[in-house]
Structures are given as structure tokens and as C-alpha cells.
Amino acid sequence: MIKIVVDAMGGDNSPAVNVQGVAGALNKLKDIHIVLVGDEAQLNPLLERESYDSSRLTVVNATEVISCNEKPTEAIRAKKDSSMVKALDMLRTDNEARALVSIGSTGALLAGTVMRVGRIKGVKRPAFCPILPTVADGIVAICDSGANVDCDPQWLQQFAVMGSLYLTKAFGVQNPRVALLNVGVEEEKGDELRKATFPLLQNTPNINFVGNMESRDLLSGKFDLVVCDGFSGNVLLKSTEGACLELMRMLKHTLMSSFQSKIGALLIKKKLYEVKDKMDYNKYGGAVLLGAAKTVVKGHGSSNGEAVLHCIEQAYVMETNGLVEAIAQEIQR
């Protein structure tokens, strides 16, 4: 049995979507036990609507919620009875608890994990590693996407090692192609950080470093993992998501502007949804906080029930395949 702690609060549509995701996960995965942490007064009526194996669910009451507007470190210190702090403490103190899933504040989850759960021995900094779909029907991971805005080259080297293991253990990607985010593909390109990191990556055993990647090629399908500092990784992730959303919005607006194109839009509606569906991050699980002492998965704040289910499934697969142990082994080598 794999025990997974789920923070029930903190997302845009929490706790409703969290309850839906948890019920779905209990029905889909027969050897998980879920500890759902949040406001019982809200959770119980929502749980009553779902059907699931209640012997594998434990509800833990927590009266406070950490919002995205709070300063992360202060919130973790002050709100001892928040769902996130209680979930983190449960992950730390319960030896059987293997993973935590939250769609709450990213900053608080990062600060709380570092402060209350800790890192894998030898890992310099935990890093967020979200997944995006590519045009080639595959996926691409970005590490780090925002946990560490100022980075040393050695940290980026560890991001490459951890991200490679993650892709293999969670998604079955064999020998993932690792690229360094840069302003050009030539070896000598980049700022001081990139110039120092390139030779390090070339000399890292057990990763498949294929060279520099320009940001325009993120979705091309030519790379499996993009290594970067958290500042530029955040710019890369959010500008890609933002451009896709704005373009779809512009397209919708333009198609509704004439009678003929409205008819056309009706005919292509299904196909448009196919594209939209493909670009939907809800399907791809959350951003894993690689390097934490136990598995931590951060789902999008606007996740729906399906997305929460995917996050739980992702944590389950990672635990089944021993990702944390594999990272510990490789980092200490």
C-alpha cells in the first residue's frame, strides 16, 4: 500500500476539485491510501457525494488555509494549523507517508518542503520540474522552473541528473535528451552561468547531454529535458503558456467576427478542442519538486478534478518506481 498525503485546500477551486481527484484516484489505484488534510466541515459534505473505498481514506482536520498572496516563509511559520503545514508535517513524521500532492501556493510549498521535510542528502537545491506537451505528441520537462532564481553551475548539473531520472522513472523516457537553455546553439554562447555549466554537463556521467537549446525550440520535440536557472526557466514556461493562451483567444475572437468564419468555426470546433486539449496542462500532472527528501507534486492552482487525479497518479508512479532512492544514489555517487 502506498500512502499519499493530499493538501485539500489552496487551489482556485479547492476543496471541491481535490475531493474529486482523491475519489478518482482511490477508484483507479487499488493499492493507495490517501490522507486528505483540510477543513472537515467543507470536506465531509463533498466526500458524501462521491463513491470510493472509504477504508483507504483518512481525513485530517486543518482549520487554516495558506493563500497565494501570503509571504511563503512567514505563512509556513505562522499558520501551524493550515492544511499545507499539517500535510508537510505528516509527510515528515509518518514513515509510511510517501508523497504529498498540493495545488496551493507554490512559494509556500517550496519554503515548507525545505523547512519541514528537507532535501535528499547531497542535493544542493530542490528544483521544480513541470512538463509541457510537444508538437511531436511527446513531452518536455523544464528544470528549474522557478524554485531557485539565482543558481550556481553545480546546481544546474544536479537539475540535469534529477530531471533525467524523473523522466525515466515517471514517464518511461529512455536516455532522455538533456539540453541547456541558452541564447544560441553554439557551445561558446551564453552568460557566465551558461559558459560554466556547459562543460560540467558534458562531463556528467549517466546523462545524455545534447547541447544548447534556444527557447523557440521548446515544443519542437527535439529535447526531453531543458536545464536552466529558475528565473529564465520561469520566463520560458510562462511565456510559452501565455503565448499559446493569447493566440487561442485571438483566434476565437477573430473567428467570431464574420458570419462565414462563424460557420467555419462550427465545422472545426472539434478539431480546435483537440489542439486545446493537447495543450492542456491538466492532463500532464503537476510540477515535481525534485530533490526533496520525499516526493512532492505541485499541481496548477487552477487544476480541475482530473488534474488532481493526474498529480496523485504521478506521485504514485514515482513512488512505485523508486525515484527518490534513485536520485539519492546517483547524487551520492
Add this chain to the structure above:
Amino acid sequence: MIKIVVDAMGGDNSPAVNVQGVAGALNKLKDIHIVLVGDEAQLNPLLERESYDSSRLTVVNATEVISCNEKPTEAIRAKKDSSMVKALDMLRTDNEARALVSIGSTGALLAGTVMRVGRIKGVKRPAFCPILPTVADGIVAICDSGANVDCDPQWLQQFAVMGSLYLTKAFGVQNPRVALLNVGVEEEKGDELRKATFPLLQNTPNINFVGNMESRDLLSGKFDLVVCDGFSGNVLLKSTEGACLELMRMLKHTLMSSFQSKIGALLIKKKLYEVKDKMDYNKYGGAVLLGAAKTVVKGHGSSNGEAVLHCIEQAYVMETNGLVEAIAQEIQR
């Protein structure tokens, strides 16, 4: 009469598109004189096909071409008879020459401008400032988009000053809204560079600093100028362009996959082109190298004739409105 030097070589479709753009500019703008620098053997037959006022065109022969694959500084030093070096030297030595337009190697143009033309007195580093269309039918400028990959806070402050003047002088944007590219909107967000730059921008006279911007909001129309180091600016620009291109490609591919959607695609074809046209950088001129002692405009390597014309027009408008003098005055204040 405003004299503008045009590097005829170095683009994907040079010199044909350069000749088209030059002829178009001579016909559109009656008080410009153009000096076209490139291989006469190639230029003359192309020029014969066009009709324009030949009394306002001078062709200067240059036998070499700097390609995008060459190391910029070495190429500028070695290829004395290249179109780019000759054009840069003409800009420096001819007092009447006011501006240079090139669609050749970005790195070489930057290195060559710094080495052979120099900076405006007081400007710490010249910076590239490209323009993108927004969903709100406006434009947004990014400064720096790649000239300086490692930056001091004071440089970013100057980018804000120069970029603001550019938007006003070249596009008539009054009181342009300046944002700092960051990983969150809150004042305390960011890496060391952003934390040091934020208060500097708050205390810079004559700019309209509106706070931090997340990369997902680049095309939102809420900002006129985004200030950043050249590394993250390059990531921002190229990932936005890349995501739009990949999404349009994915859409096209999906629409062609069923009979019904093919019919639909026919009906919306015109509207799709409207969107594509809107996102087409060829219409928005080139990236200006702000802070150079004379006006330098870098067009996209894949520019067509229309795009070259827009770059020349852009240089003309900037010169007509005295951008270089305005920057010199504001920086020395």
C-alpha cells in the same frame, strides 16, 4: 535629406529583398538618400528590375559577406571588405550618414557597432529593442533582447530610459508603461538583479515604471516596454515567437486531418491569415540597437522586401524625431 546606409547582404534572401525594400523606401519617402553596400555584380541586375529615383541612390561595392555562422568579433576584424564592415565604416566616417539598416548577423552587427561606431556618451551598453504585436492591437517592446547576457542594475535602468524614448519617438507612444520582467508581480520577487533594479526604476525620473511583469502577460497589451537582461529577454522573445509558430503549425496540421474540418478551414482561411498577419514581425520593423552613437536597425534574417522597407522607414522616423539626440540628453542629465 536623410541619408541611410543599407547593408545589402547577409539575410536569408539577400540581396533580393534588400533591393526591393530600398526601391520601395525611395518611392515612399521623398527626402531620403540611400547608400546600398554590397556585391555590385549581384545588385545591379536586381536594381534594373525596379523603378525608383536613382539620383537618391548610391551603390558601394563590397566583395565579402559575413554569415551568421561566423564568430562576430573575428569576422568584423577579418572581413574588411564585407558589406557590413563597409556599411559600419560609412556610418562612422560620413557625417551625413544618419542610420544603418542590416538583416545580416545579429552578433556581428552588435560587435561591429560597438567596435567601429561606438556608443552615445554616458551609455553603458547598447541594447537590442525588438517590437512584438499585442492582442490589444498595440505593440510591446523588449529591451534588452540579447545584446548583454550579463547585466548590472544600472544597465537595465538605462534600457528603461532609452526604450521609453524610442517608443515615443518612433511609435508616438505617450508616457510608455515600463515593466520589469520578473517571476511574479510582487515588489519583493526575483533574483538579485531584479531586486536591485526594482528600486532603481522606481526612482528614475521621466519614465513611467508600473512594476513587475510576468512573462505570460507579454502580449496582454498592459505594458509598452519590458526591461530585462539580454539572456532572459532572449528567452522571452524566442519562446513567445516559437510558441505562436508551433501552435499555428499544430492547428494547420489538425485542421487538415478530417474532411469536415478541411471545409471549415476553407471558410476561416481569410480570418486565419488575419491572425497570422497580425503576428507577422515583418510588419513591425526591426530591432533597434539603442545607445549606439548613430541609429542602427537590425531586421529579421528572414525578412522579405516589405520588412526591409519597414526597417528603413523606422530608421527614417527615428532620425526625423531626433531619437539619438534625445537619448544623449536624457542619459547625461
